[in-house]
Amino acid sequence: MKIAIAGAGAMGSRFGLMLKQGGNDVLLIDGWQEHINAIKENGLKANYNGEEITVKVPIVNQNEVPTGEQFDLIILFTKAMQLEKMLQDVKPLIADHTEVLCLLNGIGHEDVIEKFVPMEKIFIGNTMWTAGLEGPGKAKLFGSGSVELQNLGIGQEESAKKLAETLSASGLNAKYSDNIHYSIYRKACVNGTMNGLCTILDVNMAGLGATKPAHDMVVTIVNEFAAVAAKENVNLDIPEVIEYVETCFDPTTIGMHFPSMHQDLIKNNRLTEIDYINGAISRKGKKYGVVTPYCDFLTQLVHSKEEILGAK
Ligand SMILES: NC(=O)C1=CN([C@@H]2O[C@H](COP(=O)(O)OP(=O)(O)OC[C@H]3O[C@@H](n4cnc5c(N)ncnc54)[C@H](OP(=O)(O)O)[C@@H]3O)[C@@H](O)[C@H]2O)C=CC1
Numbered sequence: 001m002k003i004a005i006a007g008a009g010a011m012g013s014r015f016g017l018m019l020k021q022g023g024n025d026v027l028l029i030d031g032w033q034e035h036i037n038a039i040k041e042n043g044l045k046a047n048y049n050g051e052e053i054t055v056k057v058p059i060v061n062q063n064e065v066p067t068g069e070q071f072d073l074i075i076l077f078t079k080a081m082q083l084e085k086m087l088q089d090v091k092p093l094i095a096d097h098t099e100v101l102c103l104l105n106g107i108g109h110e111d112v113i114e115k116f117v118p119m120e121k122i123f124i125g126n127t128m129w130t131a132g133l134e135g136p137g138k139a140k141l142f143g144s145g146s147v148e149l150q151n152l153g154i155g156q157e158e159s160a161k162k163l164a165e166t167l168s169a170s171g172l173n174a175k176y177s178d179n180i181h182y183s184i185y186r187k188a189c190v191n192g193t194m195n196g197l198c199t200i201l202d203v204n205m206a207g208l209g210a211t212k213p214a215h216d217m218v219v220t221i222v223n224e225f226a227a228v229a230a231k232e233n234v235n236l237d238i239p240e241v242i243e244y245v246e247t248c249f250d251p252t253t254i255g256m257h258f259p260s261m262h263q264d265l266i267k268n269n270r271l272t273e274i275d276y277i278n279g280a281i282s283r284k285g286k287k288y289g290v291v292t293p294y295c296d297f298l299t300q301l302v303h304s305k306e307e308i309l310g311a312k
């Protein structure tokens, strides 16, 4: 399959690497020139579950996407605030048959994608895979993960199932979800707790889980997400979601991971996706008349920290 990864940071590199190793024809697309140069010169390097590997994979700057090339699949893996610009830049690659899969964290990305891609070609989902960048062209990939996805367009279930099979054939452990809005809210509860709290407290997920107030904070935040989701007819099974969120504390699975928001702000001094996670719940809460004090406060704390650190 001919696949473009639009946004080849940590996660785009992971998916690109695994899909390439799985025999697909992969093109990475990104905007970070130093990273592009490093991959062009030395290949994509990765510490892959403890083993140092190099994979030769083509990469282009999003300002110079090849005209005349068409892709079967484009996987969107930018940060939420970069999504619209990326879609504008990759527009020439979107042919009539091109399927577009969005696996970004956060809520409501379909509103942006719909401006560029016909509904029947849009697939949305989320992932529990993790990844980090050690520097330009060098990824750190450990542990295992999963993907859930569904079609947005009516009658595209078979295409969504095939897409999940394609990802799974490269070891990405993908499955079709028959209620992706539920899955996205469920995953957003993971990010709404782990990402902001680990960033403010400067710990990994296992470190957060080892603190006494962690459980109460998780319970309160999940309840705020659930109250907002219910207004959109997504009825979260709150005890199950809390249990799911707290699996992230396990140091033997993904607990040692510093969430992507921590990587952004604390490691790389970059702005965060908080407005698309807890901030989205605050905004929706105001719209629906639901109070969300923890999400409001966490959003404010992360924005204050961005200002203090002069993040860009
Ligand atoms: N990392 C993780 O473990 C997980 C991340 N996600 C989600 O996946 C999506 C993509 O995240 P992720 O792969 O972590 O994003 P990254 O921050 O690794 O990459 C996103 C983009 O940021 C820019 N960039 C990244 N690092 C630097 C740097 N040091 N200096 C300059 N530019 C840089 C690059 O583009 P540009 O130069 O154009 O800005 C890059 O394409 C997000 O929605 C995230 O929440 C989901 C699950 C796990």
Ligand SMILES: CC(C)(CO)C(=O)C(=O)O
Pocket: 105, 127, 128, 129, 130, 190, 191, 194, 195, 254, 257, 258, 259, 260, 261
């Ligand atoms: C759940 C978690 C923490 C890892 O998949 C993530 O989504 C992130 O790092 O942003």
